[in-house]
Amino acid sequence: MSQPATLTGKPAVTPPASAYFFEDRQDPEEAHTLTVLVDNEPGVLARVIGLFSGRGYNIESLTVSETEHEKHLSRITIVTRGSRAVLEQIKNQLARIVPVHRVTDLSEVARERNQEKPLERELALVKVAGRGENRLEALRLADAFKAEVVDATTEHFVFQMTGRSAKVEQFISIMQPMGLVEVCRTGVAALSRGAEAS
Amino acid sequence: MGKEMTGAEMVLQALRDHGVKHLFGYPGGAALPIYDELFQQEDIQHILVRHEQGAGHAAEGYARSSGKPGVVLVTSGPGATNMVTALTDAMLDSIPLVCITAQVPTHLIGSDAFQECDTVGITRPCTKYNWLVRDVNDLPRIMHDAFTVATTGRPGPVVVDIPKDVQFATGTYHGPDGEGRSSYKGYEPRIKGDEQAIAHAVELMANARRPVFYTGGGVINSGPEASQLLRELVASTGFPITSTLMGLGAYPASGKNWLGMLGMHGTYEANMAMHDCDVMICIGARFDDRITGRTDAFSPGSQKIHVDIDPSSVNKNVRVDVPIIGDVGNVMGEMLRLWREKAPKPELKPWWNQIETWKARRSLAYRPNADVIMPQYAIERLFQATKGLDTYITTEVGQHQMWAAQFYHFDEPNRWMTSGGLGTMGYGLPAALGVQVAHPESLVVDIAGDASVLMTMQEMSTAVQHNLPIKIFILNNCYMGMVRQWQQLLHGNRLSNSYNESLPDFVKLAEAYGCVGIRAERPGDLDDAIAEMISVKQPVLFDCRVANLENCFPMIPSGKAHNEMILPAEAESEAEAAFAGGKALV
Secondary structure, X not given: OOOOEOOOOOEOOOOOOOOOOOOOOOOOOEEEEEXXXXXXXXXHHHHHHHXXXXXXXXXOEEEEEEEEOOOXXXXXXXXXXXXXXXXXXXXXXXXXXXXXXXXXXXHHHHHHOOOOOOEEEEEEEEEEEOOHHHHHHHHHHHHHOOOEEEEEOOOEEXXXXXXXXXXXXXXXXXHHHHOEEEEEEOOOEEEOOOOOOO | OXXXXXXXXXXXXXXXXXXXXXXXXXXXXXXXXXXXXXXXXXXXXXXXXXXXXXXXXXXXXXHHHHOOOEEEEEOOOHXXXXXXXXXXXXXXXXXXXXXXXXXXXXXXXXXXXXXOOOHHHHHHHHOOEEEEOOOHHHHHHHHHHHHHHHHOOOOOEEEEEEEHHHHHOEEEEOOOOOOXXXXXXXXXXXXXXXXXXXXXXXXXXXXXXXXEEEEOHHHHHOOHHHHHHHHHHHHHHOOOEEEOHHHOOOOOOOOOXXXXXXXXXXXXXXXXXXXXXXXXXXXXXXXXXXXXXXHHHOOOOOEEEEEEOOHXXXXXXXXXXEEEEOOHHHHHHHHHHHHHHHOOOOOXXXXXXXXXXXXXXXXXXXXXXXXXXXXXXXXXXXXXXHOOOOEEEEEOOOHHHHHHHHXXXXXXXXXXXXXXXXXXXOOHHHHHHHXXXXXXXXXXXEEEEHHHHOOOHHHHHHHHHOOOOOEEEEEEOOEOHHHHHHHHHHOOOOOOOOEOXXXXXXXXXXXXXXXXEEEEOOHHHHHHHHHHHHHOOOOEEEEEEEOOOOOOOOEOOOOOOHHHOEOHHHHHHHHHHHHHHHHHHO
């Protein structure tokens, strides 16, 4: 710990150490879809989002809407990514929020029921502008993806398409060269498969 | 049946209904309707502080020492933002606080009005829950919810933000048991632990050869019965026990199974026992980084049992084998019952022999000095002078705090108030105010440092106004000692901005506040000066001039495990060498 002096008489600057313990953890990460049932009152969504940003968790997708009006219950669906330990923390931290009724890990439920994935759908509105061959090609592709035309002029289409996120991604990237103008996506809505509640 | 009243009246009525006797606060424009109501009643005493942060820490001290929630009333804007440190402190140490903040009238919210801030937005991450009351008819329910949420489950701070027009508006008040009952169906803290998990834990304990109890602030939060059960559990099992900073006093320091505090500045025997144990029983503690050292080398050979009321504490930092979610008192009661039923007799003799060899290293030893007061010696003398009295201790944050934890020995819970999680310098003085309010006849001593105490020094004025004879025992070394220690040990002795030049004369400062100043400069003067401090029935600033460059050991250095502690003997030579090198630079 003593300060070594250099030949020029200037003390050598020792590299600092820290009283915190740095650890490099590289546990494998997985994406999970969580559904959170909350009392619909002001600030709940801010608390959920704040939890994710404050504790450094990822949000890949988030949707929220009141689903049981008489009981003032809202359902928040979150797609998040993390190691198993972090995912467990996320669920416990969410469950700790006072107006949260229930946190369900739909990916875990699917695994328990020997299903590949929970039922997950997304809706996208995709605006494409162009004329001539591109325009026709866009329409043909939309048809192949079962996307619906919800708005059109001679110069543009707005397609509405629903499906799994991967399919939505694919549709958008295919529309890119056809004159894609802008995209709006709802984020993932999800339920467990089968007759029982999640 | 509901009763018609104004929002401001409802606040006072709700406080009465929840048994509140004391309120710490500071008025301001938006809070005036409530202050007007306070003026016209005598059930609730308001303690006027000098800065809102002081009100928050005072309420924390009040809560921690009495087991009741601490209640704070502040105004909008700066009143609320000044509370943020205290709220965060209470959040990290799980202290029940109900903080009422006034807000600008609802029609001005969002207009950047005078003394407006987004209080619920700012305090969201540092409260267990918070509410903005937009309708006076919601106020009773929210007030009752505030007390329920703050005091049940894992306790914590809550904020109720009440716009001025809501304080003036008239509505119907319902008591906590009637229609005012909580509407949170999802909020049900788990009290009873899982029976199978408890049975599994007791099985592990019965077969343990090298067990250790590691307990924390959760035992104190659970109430005095939990501390009693812990004592019985330790006595029945014969296991050694260590505790975090926050848990001191739950098991008596004079108890024969006590190993001392663990962690970064814990005893050698406590940390070695944690490292080498085969069964660890963690009760109401949370595997904080100051406790574990590097987690990949933390107690590698043990099966870990973790009892906690908060599921999010489990498996957060350290993977445990047997998690038990529930109130620690309840779970310990069940553990004790099963243990007595089985009546196992684990062979612990070799383990205790091993522990004795660690104890023999005398990890808290320091070099006595006949001319200069050693800080450890000062606390030892303070302990000797006050242990027979009805004493409560608070601290600031830094070296003095660690020495207080090491050298002041607590035999009862709720006697030790310190900022553990957040590490808030300036906590101890206002916390002492709160303790003294809760225990007017007791001796309340803030073991302070010269740097920390200046952060909330203005509260001495509060102490004088309210006749709160708190004793501020300042270990004055003219440094931010812990900062300097880290700079010496970790930053090549580059003492960047850790020297407090131009400290005030604390004796004159005491006199300026209208309290009593005492100074001790030589070890020989110390006992008499302490005796004088205790006998004075006024607030005291005690300027205890201690060795300037003493460091706090033992210490787990950076990136090291529990079994790689620096002990005082080796540390002394290292620190001295480091400092000698440093002096050459000046």
